[in-house]
Amino acid sequence: MGTSYHLGAKSGQTDAFDCSSFVQYLYGLYGIDLPRNSRQQANVGITVPKSEIRKGDLLFFKRNDTGDNIGHVGIYAGNNQILHTWGPGGVRYDNIEQGWLKEGFVVAKRVLPEY
Template identity: 55%
Template sequence: MKLHQAWKKRLAILSIGATLTFAGGIICNQVPTYAATSTTTKANKIISLGEKYLGTPYKFGAKVGQTKSFDCSSFTKYIYGKYGISLPRTAAQQSKAGSYVSKSNWKKGDLLFFKVPGRSASIGHVGIYLGNNKMLNTYGAGGVKITTINSYWKSKYVTARRVIK
């Protein structure tokens, strides 16, 4: 009889401990953090910062670090740098950073790379994928803008890279 009561007591203590642990997690609002959520949050912050520069003039060879004008790669280098992601200076160099992403797996914040007619390099332009076949980029008239990828850029697409971890 004493053995049976001892087991009942142990079981009760274990049940109370499990309940408190579970309830403590709920009460303290402890929700597991997943890498995808963190990546999405960082991408949204980068995009939000980039959108603050909508309309900023385009200038080929714009100096990195200043914000009165951008070329495509100084723009990406600047805004990703604000979130601790160091990118090389040119679009061609940036196209080798991070990891390759297929077209079917693009996510917000991925860098998209394109050919530019008249330039010797195979990669001459970079934009930031926003979702829904749109990108944030700067090129030519209008400066920093949101562009539909199915427009002019569709036939010029080369590759994509994921640099947000």
Template identity: 50%
Template sequence: MAQVGDPYVWAAAGPDAFDCSGLVQYAYAAAGIDLPHSSRMQSTMGTPVSRSALQPGDLLFFYSPVSHVGIYIGNGQMVHASTAGVPVRTAAIDSMGSYTGARRIA
């Protein structure tokens, strides 16, 4: 959440700018967990989680093939780096459209 407001930059992984998978990689690295800088690769890690069982910290994936990832923060909300010109922000899961699933890494 400390990165909310930081700019979106394609292929960036912090500490001052992020793309979607770079934000996830940076957040998990702070917890000592190494993840690749690719939403598609991140979508194959950990264990699948149903939408009804989401917990804060679960990764949310969008589109087919997967090309976007966010971090669930509770109450149907996520934090993510969505697109150029839009800073890291919180948003409803359904605001992205094309939700394809979730994974629990830790």
């Protein structure tokens, strides 16, 4: 928690992350290879309705500067919380039903094996 956010952080770098390198790093710890950026990651796994998301699902968002394109990814942590990294504060939990996360939600993907 609190590891710095840095847009364009390199794969494998752990002193700072951007959203997709953070997700790629965490999933890699468990043997799941993901592409490097959020748009590519959104093409992996199966699409699940937002009403059926569960812990570990990837949530994808558009941002003001990405138009209708995906520009952010995080991991659903349950109870409307997402584990992600963004701006000041770096790695943290935020509520997906507030602010730009609520407005920018695009799709949820399940990439973890069934458990």
